[in-house]
Amino acid sequence: MNRAQLVRRVVKPAAFVTLLLPAVILARDLAAGNLSVNPIEDITHRTGRWGLILLLATLAVTPVRRITGWSVLIRFRRMVGLFAFFYLLLHFSTYVVLDQFFSLRGIADDVVNRPYITVGFASLVLLVPLALTSTKGMVKRLGGRRWANLHRLIYVAAGGGIVHFVWLVKADYRDPTIYGIVLVLLLASRLKLPRWRSVPS
Amino acid sequence: MLIKKQNDISSSEITDEVSYHGRREFIETVAGAAAYAAVGPLVPWFQRRQADELTSYEAITSYNNFYEFGTGKDDPARNAGSLRTRPWTVTVEGEVHKPGVLDIDDIIKRYPAEERVYRLRCVEAWSMVIPWLGFPLANLLKAVEPTSKARFVEFTTLHDPTQMPGQKRNVLPWPYVEGLRLDEAMHPLTILSVGLYGKMLPNQNGAPIRLVVPWKYGFKSIKSIVRIRLVESQPVTAWNSVAPREYGFYSNVNPEVNHPRWSQRKERRIGKLFKQDTLMFNGYGDQVAQLYSGMDLKRYF
Numbered sequence: 001m002n003r004a005q006l007v008r009r010v011v012k013p014a015a016f017v018t019l020l021l022p023a024v025i026l027a028r029d030l031a032a033g034n035l036s037v038n039p040i041e042d043i044t045h046r047t048g049r050w051g052l053i054l055l056l057a058t059l060a061v062t063p064v065r066r067i068t069g070w071s072v073l074i075r076f077r078r079m080v081g082l083f084a085f086f087y088l089l090l091h092f093s094t095y096v097v098l099d100q101f102f103s104l105r106g107i108a109d110d111v112v113n114r115p116y117i118t119v120g121f122a123s124l125v126l127l128v129p130l131a132l133t134s135t136k137g138m139v140k141r142l143g144g145r146r147w148a149n150l151h152r153l154i155y156v157a158a159g160g161g162i163v164h165f166v167w168l169v170k171a172d173y174r175d176p177t178i179y180g181i182v183l184v185l186l187l188a189s190r191l192k193l194p195r196w197r198s199v200p201s
Numbered sequence: 202m203l204i205k206k207q208n209d210i211s212s213s214e215i216t217d218e219v220s221y222h223g224r225r226e227f228i229e230t231v232a233g234a235a236a237y238a239a240v241g242p243l244v245p246w247f248q249r250r251q252a253d254e255l256t257s258y259e260a261i262t263s264y265n266n267f268y269e270f271g272t273g274k275d276d277p278a279r280n281a282g283s284l285r286t287r288p289w290t291v292t293v294e295g296e297v298h299k300p301g302v303l304d305i306d307d308i309i310k311r312y313p314a315e316e317r318v319y320r321l322r323c324v325e326a327w328s329m330v331i332p333w334l335g336f337p338l339a340n341l342l343k344a345v346e347p348t349s350k351a352r353f354v355e356f357t358t359l360h361d362p363t364q365m366p367g368q369k370r371n372v373l374p375w376p377y378v379e380g381l382r383l384d385e386a387m388h389p390l391t392i393l394s395v396g397l398y399g400k401m402l403p404n405q406n407g408a409p410i411r412l413v414v415p416w417k418y419g420f421k422s423i424k425s426i427v428r429i430r431l432v433e434s435q436p437v438t439a440w441n442s443v444a445p446r447e448y449g450f451y452s453n454v455n456p457e458v459n460h461p462r463w464s465q466r467k468e469r470r471i472g473k474l475f476k477q478d479t480l481m482f483n484g485y486g487d488q489v490a491q492l493y494s495g496m497d498l499k500r501y502f
Binding site for chain 2: 036037038040041098099101106109110113114115116167168170171172174
């Protein structure tokens with residue numbers, strides 16, 4: 001097996017299984033009764049947290065690749081991004097089905113009147129076109145530049161995810177602050193390097 | 202005073218209601234299935250209020266907000282072992298004729314505990330039904346003889362980061378302080394609790410002595426009390442000082458006044474799948490509404 005085959009046949013499936021693990025563990029905890037006495041809250045929090053972590057991981061691919069020179073990482077970015085979307089869809093479905101039980105009035109009331117839900121919902125909506133255009137065919141059809149521009153929406157969605165987290169916390173801001181700092185660093189790493197660095201000495 | 206009438210839900214009443222609702226539920230299921238074809242109209246039916254059944258001991262003692270031991274719901278059960286509840290004293294001071302330092306065992310001997318089954322509604326929109334053991338706070342307050350200047354009661358939790366590791370982080374201003382108007386404190390529903398389910402209060406539930414005010418959001422029911430001070434002016438309380446727009450001094454359960462960030466119309470009863478409507482004054486309006494007659498409860502939330 002050459003390197004490309006190794007990545008395709010071994011590393012990628014392994015990554016897929018790894019990224020599915022949080023969902024498997026959650027399902028196991030739910031089935032085994034290992035969640036708290038408010039399981040709906042647990043499911044909501046866990047899926048939301050994994051969605052945010054994987055959004056940040058998606059954004060980390062480019063800077064980490066640049067620092068380490070491991071260009072192979074780019075081949076995992078789509079998978080990580082789609083898993084982020086998967087966990088956030090689970091997060092939203094938990095809210096719609098288990099928390100609100102399809103109460104359209106309750107959901108509409110929340111989306112309009114609860115800023116943290118408004119922002120969280122909007123951020124998820126922003127991710128929908130990114131998931132839909134994640135295929136190779138769509139990249140070709142849009143053209144690399146337009147595709148890349150469209151996919152910058154992930155910056156907005158990740159920012160929205162952090163705001164959603166900050167606004168729902170009662171007093172303990174430690175976790176949303178940590179995620180927020182990570183996002184700021186990841187975005188800062190994308191700023192163009194100052195010109196003087198490229199001037200030959 | 203109607204001291205004997207305060208037990209809002211007696212255990213026997215609960216059993217009766219359950220079987221009553223069981224029958225009614227069956228009839229409603231049959232009738233309802235015929236009446237409702239779509240899912241939409243079923244929502245309020247699923248979310249209507251259920252009979253009050255006791256929340257399990259396991260749930261009451263494993264799912265707690267007690268930031269002195271961490272901000273996760275499972276932190277108090279895990280970390281509260283470091284709290285030493287003996288020896289323990291409660292200082293009663295301020296506008297009283299007979300101030301003093303009361304030993305917890307003397308308090309327990311002097312004020313025999315009775316069982317009070319109360320609904321507990323957390324400001325986070327979940328609720329429980331808890332069989333407390335306790336005695337009316339009024340009994341203790343009368344014994345120390347409040348002066349004519351006393352208008353409010355201020356309660357303080359122990360402040361000791363070695364026993365309460367959550368106090369090492371400034372999540373809230375420590376020590377935790379809560380307060381009531383004197384008439385609220387003297388109300389027969391207001392109790393000091395020393396146990397639940399017939400046992401001593403577990404540490405994570407506020408051992409060795411805590412306040413229970415069933416018509417207010419849970420955070421008003423301060424835990425692990427070391428000081429009770431009667432005062433002239435409204436005390437500065439913990440959550441109210443952190444976010445005055447979100448947590449009022451009164452914090453009476455009120456489905457009409459939403460938390461600025463989430464709805465207070467419904468609550469999830471721990472152990473039940475569907476949410477149910479939240480009741481004004483947590484269902485204790487008959488007994489406490491007169492305390493607030495003429496008050497704008499949207500302003501004084």
